[in-house]
Every structure is written in C-alpha cells, then in structure tokens.
Amino acid sequence: MFKTFRPGGIHPSENKLTAGSKIRGLPIPGQVSIPMNQHIGASPKILVEKGDMVKVGQLIAQEEGFISANIHSSVSGKVLKVDAVVDMSGYKRKAITIKVEGDEWLEEIDTSTELVKEISLERHEIVRKINESGIVGMGGATFPSHVKLMLPRGKKAEYLIVNGAECEPYITCDHRLMLEDPESIIEGIKVVMKALGVKKTIIGIEDNKPDAIKILKKLLSKQKKISVGTLKSKYPQGAEKQLIYALTSRVVPSGGLPMDIGVVVLNVGTISSIANIFKTGLPVTERIVTVTGNGVNNPNNLLVRLGTSFEDCVNACDGLKDNVEKIISGGPMMGVAQSNLQATINEGTTAILVLDKKEAKVVHPENCIRCGSCIYACPIGLMPLSIAATADKGDFDLAEKLGAKDCIECGICTYICPSRRSLVQSIRLAKSILNKRRI
Amino acid sequence: MSPIVLYTIISLSATGIAAAIILFVIAQRFKVIEDPRIDMVEEILPGANCGGCGFAGCRNFAEACVSIRDLTRLYCPPGGNETMQEVASALGKEAAEKDPLVAVVRCSGSFAHRERTNNYDGAASCAIASSLYSGDTGCQYGCLGHGDCVRVCEFDAIHMNPETDLPVVTDDKCTACNACVIACPKDIIELRKKNKRDRKIFVSCINQDKGGIAKKSCSVACTGCGKCEKVCPHDAITIENFLAYIDPIKCKLCRKCAPECPTNAILEINFPPRKERVAEIEPEKGAETAVEPIASDKTGAEPKSE
Amino acid sequence: MEGKFRVSSSPHIIAPRSTSQIMRDVFIALLPSAIIGVFMFGTQAFYVLLAATFSAIFTEYAIVKMFKRSGKVSDVSAAVTGLLLGMNLPSTVPLWIPILGSMFAIIIVKQAFGGLGHNFMNPALAGRAFLVACWPARLLGSAFVEARELGSIAVSSTTIDATSYATPLVSLKAGTIILPDSLLSLFIGNVGGCIGDVSSVALLIGGLYLIFKKVITWRIPTIYILTVFVGTFFLDGFSILTSTAHVLAGGLLLGAFFMATDYTTSPITKKGQLIFAFGCGLLTVIIRLYGGYPEGVSYAILLMNIVAPLVERYTRPKIFGEVALNA
Incomplete structure (x- = not known):
C-alpha cells in the first residue's frame, strides 16, 4: 500500500501527455515582461527605470515587507517600460518590460557546471542568500521561500518534505526535473536541511512516476537522512496539508501552518532552484513549463526565461490547433483560465494547458440531488x-x-x-x- | 352521555389547562422587557429590512433610534426625510435633513461599445466572475453584467437591460439604500444627489486607464482628456487617473460639459432636448427625443418622468 | 488575437458522471426485478408498471413546462419514481391507481417542494402511502394473488398457504412455521406480493449493480437488512429461518437497496446514514411485529425520511485538522 491522505480525494484521468518528452530549452524571446506581483505578499520596490540597461541576474525590484521577494532580471537588455500590463488574472498590474539585447550575465555568476559538494555557509547565511535571490514556491503557490525557512522563535523543524507529487493532471514539469536533474534536488535538500537544522527529509512522489522514484532511490541509497515516500496517485496528494498527513501522519491544525507541527514543505522545483543559487550564484531566471493539452500541436516541457509570454511558449510547441476552447495557466483543477496569450511566465507557472472543445466541456448546473x-x-x-x-x-x-x-x-x-x-x-x-x- | 366521551372531555380539558398554566408561568418567568417605543418606531419605518441604514433590519434600527440621544446620526434611506421626521417627532428628538439620493450606474459599455475578448462560462455572479478575472471585455473596470445589483435590490428598482447587458435604475423606485453599491464588485454604482425631475449629469465611466487604452477597449470610455473640466463654469469636474468625475453637489446641471465630451461618456438624462445639437443629428425627431442619442440606448428601458 | 477563449474559474475538467447517468443506473438496476415481476404476475403487471412510469414522466413534463421549471425530464428521475411506485403495487390494481399515485408523487411530493433534490420524502413511497390510505382494499390483503410457478426451475412444493394468506409477510405475522423450502421460493420469487418485491435474487442483483456502479454505498442497505435480521431474531422467536424469511419477504430488499438509499431523503453524512438505516430497520421490525400492517418498510422509510435532516445536522463530518486545534 502506498501512502496517502484521508479523507476524500479523487483520481481524474492523468493525461500526462508530456511525461516522456525531454525538457527543451526555449530560445530567449525578443521581449520579456516580468510581473511585479508574481509572489504572494507585498509587491516589491522597483529599482530600474525606462531606458536602463540590465543584465541577467540583476536585481530589478527589492522586497518590501516581511512576506515579499526580490525580483531579478531574467534577460539582458533595455528596460522598455515600467507600467501596468495585463497579467494572468486579466487585471493590469505593474510589470517591467525588457527588450532583449544579447545574453550578458552578471560577472559574479559562476557559469561552470561544477556542483558544490560541501556548503561552508552558516544557517542564517543560507537563509539570507535564499532571501536575496528572491525564490518563491515554484509549485504554483508562489509563497516566498525564505519566509518558510525563517523559523519562528522557539519552534523547531523536524521534517523537511519535498513535494514531487505533482497530482494535477497534465502537468509534468516536476516529473521531468526529477528525471533529468535529480542531483540538483539532492544538493538543494542538503542546503535546506542545513538551513533548517532538520534531521529528516522525505521526498513525496506519486506512484505514477516510477522512473523518478527509481532514480532518486538509487541516488539516495547511501543517504540515511533523506528518503523517498511513494504516494498513491490521487488528487490532491500534493496539497501541503494532505502531503504532510500522507508522509508523516501529522495533521496541520485548522487555520495553522505546517510549521506549527514542525514540518516545512518545499516543491522540487524550488529545491532545485535553491541548489542552483549555491552552485552558480544565479537567482531564478528560468523555470520548466509544461505546455500541454489536446489543443496544442506538439506538447512539450520547456525551459523558459521568466517573463516570456504564453504566446512565445505556445509557438515553440508548433502553435495552437483550431478547436482551442480554453487556455489555462497551471493545471486543470486549480489553474487560472486566460482570456488571451499575453500573460507571461512567472515563477509559479507550472504549465500552460490548452484544452480543446472535448476536454473543456460546457456544463449547466442542475438541482442538487444530495448524492453526497x-x-x-x-x-x-x-x-x-x-x-x-x-x-x-x-x-x-x-x-x-x-x-x-x-x-x-x-x-x-x-x-x-x-x-x-x-x-x-x-x-x-x-x-x-x-x-x-x-x- | 357515555362515560368514554365524558372521560375524554375531562382528561383533554385537564391537559389543556395544565399546559396553559405551564405556558403562562414560563412566559412570565422569561419575559423580555422591551421599550414599547421600539415597536412604535418600527411601525413608522418602511419595514423593508434593506439594511441601507447600516443595521441588520428595521427592528435593529428602531432600537438604535430609541437608545441613541442624537438622532441626526441615523438615517433611513428608503423612508427618507418624511419617515425620519415622523420618527423624530414620535421620540421627541431632532432628525437630520438629507438630500435625497439615487443610484446611478456609471458604465455605458454595452455590447455595441465594448468588444468581448473572451467568453465567460462560470457561475452567473459578478462577485465570482470578478474574483476570477477582469471581465469578458478589454475594460477591466466595466460592468460584468451578471446582475448582482439586481438580485440585492429589495425595491425592484434596478433591472438588466437585455439589449445592452447593463443595469438600469428606475428612479421612482430607488430608495438609495446602498445595497447595489455594496454588491457591485467593480464599484460602478454610485449614489448621487436626486435633482428636480430626476435630471442628472454624470460621467458614465470609471475606466482609469490612459486615454488610448481606455478608448481601445470601449468606445464610450472616458479618456481623461479634460475638455469637460475646462468648460465647467462651476468647478465641479475633476480629473484623476485619466477619469473625469462630476461632483454632484457642485454641479448646477448647466449641461455645458456633455457636448464637449469626444466619447459621449458624459450622460445627461431627463433634460429637454438640446435644440441646436438635436437639430444637427436628428432634425425630424425634434422634441420627441428627451435624452441624448448616446444616452438613449442606456436609458431605453427607463420610464421617462416627463 | 485569434478567436475568443472561454474563461471560467477552476476546475476546468469535470467528472464524466452526471445526474442523468445516475438515474439511468438506478432504472437499469430496477429492471431485473420488474421483469421477474411481470413474468410472475403476467401482462396485468406489465400494464401497471407502464402506466406508473409513463404517467410519472408525463406529469413531470407537464409541470416543468407549465411552471417553467429549470429541471429537465431527460434526467430519468421521474421514470425511476414511476417505476418504483409501480413495483410497490400489487398486480391486480386497476390502471387508474398507478396513474393517480404517480401524479400524487410527482406533483405533491416532488414538484411542489421544488423538484428534483428538494422533496422531503421519497415520492414513490409517499405515492404508495397515499394510495394505501385512500384505497386500502385495492392494495392490501386480497389484492395479492399467488405468483405462477416459475417455469422449469419451479420449486417442488407450494410452501406457504397462499389461499388463506396472500403474502408471505401476512403468514409470518400469523405465526406460520417457516420451512427451508419456502425460503428458496422467497429467494427466487415464487410467492405472492407486490410486482417489484417478489424476487429477492433479482433485487440483490440490482442492488449489487448499484453498489458496483458506486451509485449507492453499502452502508444503508447492509445496516438496514442487518437490523431487521437481528431485530426479528430477538423479537420473533429466536429462529434463523424466520429472520431470514423476514429479510427476504415483502419489500425489505426493494426498500433497502432502492428507496432508503434515495439521495434526497436520506442523510448524506456517513455516520448519519448508519443511524438512518438503523432507524429504518428498527421501525420496520416494530411495524411488522406489533403494528397493524403486515408490511412496515414503506412507513419506516417515510418516517426516517422526515428525521433525516435532523440526523444529518448532528453527524457533520469532522473537518481535517479541526481536532488538532482543539486538543
């Protein structure tokens, strides 16, 4: 029996169309628009002006308030405008639009591919570095990660849970990441474990990804502190409270946070990005996005610079079919429907889901029959x-x-x-x- | 009489008397002593329980009226000044005089003026739609057309015009209870001063985008050009965030601003026809047209008060 | 921009099963029992079922059209109500009885309270109760005829004295000794009774189909039947044979699988369903053993229908994390 949560849950058809397709790098687009509200919490202070030249990794907006995050440029080029742009919600929000010129990186960024084997930094230094790099939860909730790592006084974390459940149908970005870059996940876990001072880490993966489980188990065969927890494929297995219950049998109190019961949950994508910071010093500038659904010609997993428009991503997958009904940012269960392709990729965009008429059925509500x-x-x-x-x-x-x-x-x-x-x-x-x- | 009937009558009567005594004792024991004036005030109030006064219902308002010393801070919008005067005289307190208000819908973005950019397919509620996204047109400020305002109206004073998909207020029925203002997630509805013959001039738009963007999403949007501000002799028009606003208190209904508006965003309703302008556009109709051409599609369903 | 996309709030996919499909499954599950009933009682039974079903559908259609209700007739719920009512009647009734019953069920019990999902008691059962109250002579006692011998698999002996006691339940009430042979004929359906409740095996097949299709859960039928079995065991002579006969005879299986499980009129909470089923069982036993009627299923369910909202109110499921906060 695989681990799972109680009560409830469903198992919609998985439709993981892109589970077998390798992550493909998307060429840098001509223009990016980096939204300033890409995370939960207060919007940051914008540091650049129209006409400024920026480089990859340069800080362009600084956090303001406790729950907030720094934002860095994902490309190099000229700031076209700092203005309200239609974002995922359809509302106009502040964003920095940059016209791409070349691909210049900040000098301090180490572009070598060597992995750091031992981290010499102290706990608070790690947290500070994560804070500076402005990482937010990349599973979709976009909660600033450093806030999770700053333990309230008197509280002690016992478990780090790494969320690789990916329970939403269609989405495969975390699955591909676990397959193609498992080392970074393990390195990231080690960093975070040090920052939190926890002794135990569980990577939760649904049993519909046996290849990922196998790879990680193999890599972790000598590790005692990190284990892989195989979860039953059931939605919403990847929801924070459900995941914690499935893996540790602990119940997050109603209205409480995982921290209240000594657990910190991070997504595999977030963990991998944290590893990248300590590897190269490069803040989050790109993420894996699953472009999928029956309405897109060639479903794929793409490695995309933040701020790339949905349109560029879809075009890279050979465009849309004629019978497109819905465009969704995220998964079919919790994603946000889009009225056009103007929105841009942010740190929490796991997928661009293009549903055709058959998948996105039009339904009309009837009387409740109290079926329960x-x-x-x-x-x-x-x-x-x-x-x-x-x-x-x-x-x-x-x-x-x-x-x-x-x-x-x-x-x-x-x-x-x-x-x-x-x-x-x-x-x-x-x-x-x-x-x-x-x- | 057979003994069975007799026993039945006796036992039932005894039960009835016993129950009556118990009820009486309990009623006495748990009696709530209330100020009789509360009932009196409640009688005077309209009894719509609309909540426009800020209390949960008419009874709560009546309680407040009785307990509060200064009645001028309370006001019953549907009842208006008359009711408040009555309440005041009944309680021997002073009531405040207030200008009567009426709800005004500040959006003219009908199908013809605003292009739909997507098809909304969700619960037919403005609140739910607005929590999801900006709306099914290019204008993120405009009316969503799902009629939350219509549903909350206790006075049957606001209806959706099926042609324009915009709400229309029936001035005679509107009591300015504020329910629709609260219900509208886009804050489109405003309470404005009620003028003679229900005349009103207002900017029928709340789009705060820059002129070009606003115009692109809706052909009758206020672009914030400032022409009306310049022409207003009473200093009643201000422009903020690319949006004009006519102060209902300062406005003297001189109608100078409306013809200046390049997008016809300023509506003038229930005025006699404007001679030269009407003659220009519709010479044959003349006095028949009581409202501006642009306003007519918005107020089509509205009963003309003149 | 090319074309207009559809926008709605999440989720964007929906489960394939719809209300109409659920009702269709219930209808299908009722068919084996109805077919056996027709086979046992002949064409008259067929006409009764037909009259009940079609009058229910027609009444629903008329009401929906007349009052411009949002409900649609294609959801099969009216057909289920009609068929259930027909199956709860003896085959000898004149055809106006099922028609009147269906009209009462649909107009008064279902549509007057707001249509599908708003009725406070099971329409089919209420329809039957109405008919029993108005024309008891046509529905009870001598209205029942003995079923034909079941073709080639005929049971060797006619078991219960059907000439003097029309239905097995009446004979149970009269204290007839139950023989194993009579249980077999009860099981197959070779007895007198209503059209729909003669064959236990057909009802079991239908019930299991519903459980398999996840239209109903095991809770209500199992607890209901178990309560009746245990109750009659203790209160009616400590005889396993008699208790089994109580389970197989009369409308218990029909009621337990198809009517007590009616979504609208039973509690939706899991705990509530257990209490509800137990209550149904207890009332059935009490009415059967001590009440005036030989059969208690329909009144037991109707009575429990009325307390269902109350049961539901006190059996709200625990919210995840709720206890941990209080602890």
Whole structure:
C-alpha cells in the first residue's frame, strides 16, 4: 500500500501527455515582461527605470515587507517600460518590460557546471542568500521561500518534505526535473536541511512516476537522512496539508501552518532552484513549463526565461490547433483560465494547458440531488454542498461555521458533482468575503 | 352521555389547562422587557429590512433610534426625510435633513461599445466572475453584467437591460439604500444627489486607464482628456487617473460639459432636448427625443418622468 | 488575437458522471426485478408498471413546462419514481391507481417542494402511502394473488398457504412455521406480493449493480437488512429461518437497496446514514411485529425520511485538522 491522505480525494484521468518528452530549452524571446506581483505578499520596490540597461541576474525590484521577494532580471537588455500590463488574472498590474539585447550575465555568476559538494555557509547565511535571490514556491503557490525557512522563535523543524507529487493532471514539469536533474534536488535538500537544522527529509512522489522514484532511490541509497515516500496517485496528494498527513501522519491544525507541527514543505522545483543559487550564484531566471493539452500541436516541457509570454511558449510547441476552447495557466483543477496569450511566465507557472472543445466541456448546473459525492471526495471533510448553498443565500456567517475557511479550493467538489453545480466557486466567494471581513 | 366521551372531555380539558398554566408561568418567568417605543418606531419605518441604514433590519434600527440621544446620526434611506421626521417627532428628538439620493450606474459599455475578448462560462455572479478575472471585455473596470445589483435590490428598482447587458435604475423606485453599491464588485454604482425631475449629469465611466487604452477597449470610455473640466463654469469636474468625475453637489446641471465630451461618456438624462445639437443629428425627431442619442440606448428601458 | 477563449474559474475538467447517468443506473438496476415481476404476475403487471412510469414522466413534463421549471425530464428521475411506485403495487390494481399515485408523487411530493433534490420524502413511497390510505382494499390483503410457478426451475412444493394468506409477510405475522423450502421460493420469487418485491435474487442483483456502479454505498442497505435480521431474531422467536424469511419477504430488499438509499431523503453524512438505516430497520421490525400492517418498510422509510435532516445536522463530518486545534 502506498501512502496517502484521508479523507476524500479523487483520481481524474492523468493525461500526462508530456511525461516522456525531454525538457527543451526555449530560445530567449525578443521581449520579456516580468510581473511585479508574481509572489504572494507585498509587491516589491522597483529599482530600474525606462531606458536602463540590465543584465541577467540583476536585481530589478527589492522586497518590501516581511512576506515579499526580490525580483531579478531574467534577460539582458533595455528596460522598455515600467507600467501596468495585463497579467494572468486579466487585471493590469505593474510589470517591467525588457527588450532583449544579447545574453550578458552578471560577472559574479559562476557559469561552470561544477556542483558544490560541501556548503561552508552558516544557517542564517543560507537563509539570507535564499532571501536575496528572491525564490518563491515554484509549485504554483508562489509563497516566498525564505519566509518558510525563517523559523519562528522557539519552534523547531523536524521534517523537511519535498513535494514531487505533482497530482494535477497534465502537468509534468516536476516529473521531468526529477528525471533529468535529480542531483540538483539532492544538493538543494542538503542546503535546506542545513538551513533548517532538520534531521529528516522525505521526498513525496506519486506512484505514477516510477522512473523518478527509481532514480532518486538509487541516488539516495547511501543517504540515511533523506528518503523517498511513494504516494498513491490521487488528487490532491500534493496539497501541503494532505502531503504532510500522507508522509508523516501529522495533521496541520485548522487555520495553522505546517510549521506549527514542525514540518516545512518545499516543491522540487524550488529545491532545485535553491541548489542552483549555491552552485552558480544565479537567482531564478528560468523555470520548466509544461505546455500541454489536446489543443496544442506538439506538447512539450520547456525551459523558459521568466517573463516570456504564453504566446512565445505556445509557438515553440508548433502553435495552437483550431478547436482551442480554453487556455489555462497551471493545471486543470486549480489553474487560472486566460482570456488571451499575453500573460507571461512567472515563477509559479507550472504549465500552460490548452484544452480543446472535448476536454473543456460546457456544463449547466442542475438541482442538487444530495448524492453526497462532494462530501466523500472533499479532502478536508467539509460538506461543500451545504457551504455553497449558504454562500449562495448570502449567509456567510453560517458558511464560516460550516468550515468555509478551511477549504483549500482544490476544486474536487465541482469536478465530482453530477449535477454540475459550481460548488468551489461559491465557497471561494464566501472565503474571500470572510477574509475581507476579518480585515 | 357515555362515560368514554365524558372521560375524554375531562382528561383533554385537564391537559389543556395544565399546559396553559405551564405556558403562562414560563412566559412570565422569561419575559423580555422591551421599550414599547421600539415597536412604535418600527411601525413608522418602511419595514423593508434593506439594511441601507447600516443595521441588520428595521427592528435593529428602531432600537438604535430609541437608545441613541442624537438622532441626526441615523438615517433611513428608503423612508427618507418624511419617515425620519415622523420618527423624530414620535421620540421627541431632532432628525437630520438629507438630500435625497439615487443610484446611478456609471458604465455605458454595452455590447455595441465594448468588444468581448473572451467568453465567460462560470457561475452567473459578478462577485465570482470578478474574483476570477477582469471581465469578458478589454475594460477591466466595466460592468460584468451578471446582475448582482439586481438580485440585492429589495425595491425592484434596478433591472438588466437585455439589449445592452447593463443595469438600469428606475428612479421612482430607488430608495438609495446602498445595497447595489455594496454588491457591485467593480464599484460602478454610485449614489448621487436626486435633482428636480430626476435630471442628472454624470460621467458614465470609471475606466482609469490612459486615454488610448481606455478608448481601445470601449468606445464610450472616458479618456481623461479634460475638455469637460475646462468648460465647467462651476468647478465641479475633476480629473484623476485619466477619469473625469462630476461632483454632484457642485454641479448646477448647466449641461455645458456633455457636448464637449469626444466619447459621449458624459450622460445627461431627463433634460429637454438640446435644440441646436438635436437639430444637427436628428432634425425630424425634434422634441420627441428627451435624452441624448448616446444616452438613449442606456436609458431605453427607463420610464421617462416627463 | 485569434478567436475568443472561454474563461471560467477552476476546475476546468469535470467528472464524466452526471445526474442523468445516475438515474439511468438506478432504472437499469430496477429492471431485473420488474421483469421477474411481470413474468410472475403476467401482462396485468406489465400494464401497471407502464402506466406508473409513463404517467410519472408525463406529469413531470407537464409541470416543468407549465411552471417553467429549470429541471429537465431527460434526467430519468421521474421514470425511476414511476417505476418504483409501480413495483410497490400489487398486480391486480386497476390502471387508474398507478396513474393517480404517480401524479400524487410527482406533483405533491416532488414538484411542489421544488423538484428534483428538494422533496422531503421519497415520492414513490409517499405515492404508495397515499394510495394505501385512500384505497386500502385495492392494495392490501386480497389484492395479492399467488405468483405462477416459475417455469422449469419451479420449486417442488407450494410452501406457504397462499389461499388463506396472500403474502408471505401476512403468514409470518400469523405465526406460520417457516420451512427451508419456502425460503428458496422467497429467494427466487415464487410467492405472492407486490410486482417489484417478489424476487429477492433479482433485487440483490440490482442492488449489487448499484453498489458496483458506486451509485449507492453499502452502508444503508447492509445496516438496514442487518437490523431487521437481528431485530426479528430477538423479537420473533429466536429462529434463523424466520429472520431470514423476514429479510427476504415483502419489500425489505426493494426498500433497502432502492428507496432508503434515495439521495434526497436520506442523510448524506456517513455516520448519519448508519443511524438512518438503523432507524429504518428498527421501525420496520416494530411495524411488522406489533403494528397493524403486515408490511412496515414503506412507513419506516417515510418516517426516517422526515428525521433525516435532523440526523444529518448532528453527524457533520469532522473537518481535517479541526481536532488538532482543539486538543
């Protein structure tokens, strides 16, 4: 039996079209637009102006506030404009647009491919370096990583959990990373383990990626502190709380953080980027993006500079088919639908999913028949139908009592509902209104 | 009478009396003493429980009226000044006079004016749609058209115009209870001073993009060109973030600004026809047209008060 | 930009199973039992089922059209209600009885409360209860005829004295001694009774099909049947044979698999379902052994339907992480 979480969960058809295709480097695009709100938290202070020349790795925006992150240029060239640009959400947000000229890197960046075997830095120095490099969670949540590594006073981390579950259908970027660069993940784990002072690390991988499990197990055969946990392929196995429960049987308290029970969770992509910082000194300038779905001609895993537009990525995969219905940034369960291809890749963009008419069915909600599917599938043990019903009536107090704030918005309830009701959408609305109230 | 019937009557009566006594004792024991004036004030109030006063319902408002010393801080929007005067005289307190207000929808971006850039397919709620993305047109400020404002209106005063997909306020029914203003996630609806004959002049746009971008996404967007600001003799128009705003208090309804607007973003409603301009555009219609041509598609469903 | 993309909030994919498919599965699961019923009782039974089903569909269609309801008739739920009602009737009833029952079930019990998913008790059962209350003579007692011998696999002996006691349950109530042979005929369906509940084996096949298709879970049927078995064992003579006969006879299997599991009128929480099924079982036993009617399934389920919301309210599932916070 593989490890898994309780309760609930579903297993949608995986559709990992690109599991077998190697990561392909995308040529540097002509222009990039680096969004300033690519992470959760406060937006950083912009350091460059129109007309400035920047180099790869140069700091272009500095963090402001505790939960915030530095942003570095991913290309070299001239700053075209610092202005509001339509981003993933469809709203115009501050972004720095750079016209690419050549590929000049900052001098202090070491471009050799030697791996650092031993890290001589102290704990706080490691955290500071990660902080400076502005790494945020690359699994999609984009939470600044250094905040996770700064342990609150009096708390001690016992476990580092590395998230390689990749439970969303279609997405394969973490899978390919584990296959093609497992060493960097292990190096990254060692760095983070030192920073946190933890003795135990578990890499959680779903059993639908046996090749990745095999490679990592082989590399870790002599390691005692790092192990690989094989997880059952089930959505949302990669959700933080579910992953922790599956691997350690610890329960994150409602409204709490993993830190409360001595666990830190980082995505494999984040870990690999952390390794790269200590290897080369280069902050995050590129990431792996899965361009997939039946609406794209040649699904692929691409290594893309941050700020590249979706359009460039899609074109690199031989463009779109005619019957395209939806463009999604991220996976089909939690991704954000796009109204055009103007948005750009940020650190949290795991995939560009192009669904055709058959995949993205148009559905019409019917009466709830109280079948209970949503209750049995909810990974948090909520009663989505009741919360959605109260939210639709505007009774947000009752929705809160029923646990609306505990919802992780995984979308299972809407996915499973035979009456095609927009359950998670209503709960999301209730959550946002409740959160606003708290402030 | 047979004994069974007799026993039945006796036992049922006894049970009834016993229950009555228990009920009476409990009612006495747990009696809530309330100020009778609360009921009196509640009688006066409209009883719509709209929440426009800031309280959960009319009863809560009535309680507040009775308990508060200074009545001028409370106001019942649907009841208006009349109701407040009545409440004040009943309680022997002073009430504040307020200008009557009316809700105004500040978006003219109908299908014809705003190109749809994508097809929204989700729950038909503005709140849900706006938490997802900017909307199905190029304008991220404009009306989403799912009618959250219509649903919250307790007075049947706001409706969607199926032709334009924009909400239309029926001035006679609107009580300025503020419910639609709160419901609109885009903050399009504004409460403005109610003028004579329901006349109003306002900038029917809240697009804060630069002129070119705004114009590109919607042909009736305010570009922030400032022509209206220059022509206004009462200093009522200000431009901020590429958007003009007409102060309803300062505005004297002189109508100088509307013809200046290059995008017809300023609406003037319920005014008599403008002679020279109407003659230019529609000479044969003349006095029939009560509103500006551009305004007519927005106010088409609105009953004309004149 | 080429074309317009569709935008909606996540998730962007949906499970293949729809409400109509669930209802279709229930309908399919009912068919074996209905076919055996028709085979046992002849064409009259077929007409009863047909009348019940089509009048339900037609009534639903008329209501939806008349009041411009959002529901659609294609979701098969009306057909299921009609068929269930028909299967709960004896084959000797005149055809206006199932038609009236279906109309009552759809108009009063289902649509008057808001249509699919809003009814507070099972429409088919409420329809039957209505018919029993209005025309008891046509639905009870002498209305039942003995089923034909089941062709080649006919059971050797006619077991229960069918001339004086129409249904096995009545004979159970009268204290007839149960023989193993009679159990076999109960199992196959070679007995008197309603159209749909004569053959235990057909009902079991249908029920297992529903569990296999994940339309229903094991909880309600298992607990319900177990409660009846244990209850009758202790309260009706400590005889395994009698208890088995109680399980196989009458509408228990039909009720346990198809009517107590009705989504709308049973609790949705797992714990609630256990309590609900236990309550159904207990009430069935009490009505069968001590009540005025020989059969208690329909009233037991109807009564539990009414308490279902209450049960549900007190059996809310634990939220993940909730306990840890309180501890």
